[in-house]
Structure formats: C-alpha cells, structure tokens
Amino acid sequence: MTNKQIIIAAIKARPGIRTPELAEETSIDNPRTYIAGEIDRGEILVEPISSELGGRPINTYRINPDNPPDETLNPRQRVVKARAGAQTTEAGFSAALSSRGDLHISDGRKTVQLTPAQTADLIAYLDRINVDQVMKAAGVA
CATH class of the missing domain: 1.10.10.10 (Winged helix-like DNA-binding domain superfamily/Winged helix DNA-binding domain)
Known part of the structure; x- marks a missing residue:
C-alpha cells in the first residue's frame, strides 16, 4: 500500500x-x-x-460519504472543452485524454472512445501531417 x-x-x-x-x-x-x-x-x-x-x-x-476518494488511486480523467475561441458549429464538443492513454471525443451526439494503443496511433498520424495546411485547404483556417 x-x-x-x-x-x-x-x-x-x-x-x-x-x-x-x-x-x-x-x-x-x-x-x-x-x-x-x-x-x-x-x-x-x-x-x-x-x-x-x-x-x-x-x-x-x-x-465524505457523498464523494469518497478513489481507493484504487486510478488517475482521474479530466474533460476539457475545445480550445477557447475555436470556430465550431456544433455545440458541446469535448475531448478528454486520461493519464492511462484513453481518449474520449464527443460532439454532443456521438462519442468516440479510443484505447491507449489507438490513441498512440492517432497521435502518431496527426504528428505526420500538417494540420494547419490541411485545414486551410479545406477553407476552415
């Protein structure tokens, strides 16, 4: 312990x-x-x-009987809102990356949950592309 x-x-x-x-x-x-x-x-x-x-x-x-501590001491997941000032049309977009590597992405209607291995693959993919350039070409920049 x-x-x-x-x-x-x-x-x-x-x-x-x-x-x-x-x-x-x-x-x-x-x-x-x-x-x-x-x-x-x-x-x-x-x-x-x-x-x-x-x-x-x-x-x-x-x-606190209404909010007891996590005795397994697992890391707590924090859900963070999309970057302040980001231009989005759908309300309620959120993404959360736990310290275990699980990634949860939600747009308010649908949720995608990635395992740590899938999260690593996604991050590796995004690291290989120029997101700004792709978004500019799509007319979103």
Missing part, C-alpha cells in the same frame, strides 16, 4: 481521527501532504477542533 492508501484506510477506520493520531498510527510524518488532493476535491473532510492543551486547533479527518 502507498502512504496515501494507508492514510485513507486509517481515516476510514476511525472517522474523526486527529492529525497527531493519524501520524502516530500510520508512522507517516505530516500525513496531510499525502491527501491534499483528496481534501481539495472534498473527498476527505477536515474539521479543526480546539486542542486539549490549548493553543492552535488540531484537524480531524473523515471520509
């Missing part, structure tokens, strides 16, 4: 676990740095509570 998986498992086992307890149980110094992405995405909820000894508040952690 990775440090992130160990920390997530500890939080899952003990909702409300405090930072010092989390560091002690996992033997990981500064555990928050390993789960910063999950905190930013709202998958792990952080609540500061008053320290028993006074002074600065201590954070407690729990899993």
Whole structure:
C-alpha cells in the first residue's frame, strides 16, 4: 500500500481521527501532504477542533460519504472543452485524454472512445501531417 492508501484506510477506520493520531498510527510524518488532493476535491473532510492543551486547533479527518476518494488511486480523467475561441458549429464538443492513454471525443451526439494503443496511433498520424495546411485547404483556417 502507498502512504496515501494507508492514510485513507486509517481515516476510514476511525472517522474523526486527529492529525497527531493519524501520524502516530500510520508512522507517516505530516500525513496531510499525502491527501491534499483528496481534501481539495472534498473527498476527505477536515474539521479543526480546539486542542486539549490549548493553543492552535488540531484537524480531524473523515471520509465524505457523498464523494469518497478513489481507493484504487486510478488517475482521474479530466474533460476539457475545445480550445477557447475555436470556430465550431456544433455545440458541446469535448475531448478528454486520461493519464492511462484513453481518449474520449464527443460532439454532443456521438462519442468516440479510443484505447491507449489507438490513441498512440492517432497521435502518431496527426504528428505526420500538417494540420494547419490541411485545414486551410479545406477553407476552415
């Protein structure tokens, strides 16, 4: 298990676990740095509570039941819109390339999903042609 998986498992086992307890149980110094992405995405909820000894508040952690973290730690796919200012006639065009190499292209009506091997072939093909020149010849440039 990775440090992130160990920390997530500890939080899952003990909702409300405090930072010092989390560091002690996992033997990981500064555990928050390993789960910063999950905190930013709202998958792990952080609540500061008053320290028993006074002074600065201590954070407690729990899993968000409505948006739990991906325990397999697979990369998340991001869908990005077509380039800003691009001239398109169809609304809703989007393309997403996952870190695994899967490519999803959608125009709102149809979706094409390419495997990593197919994505590599497409990129190799596009690298061999002058897209600007082809688009200019088609009257789209």
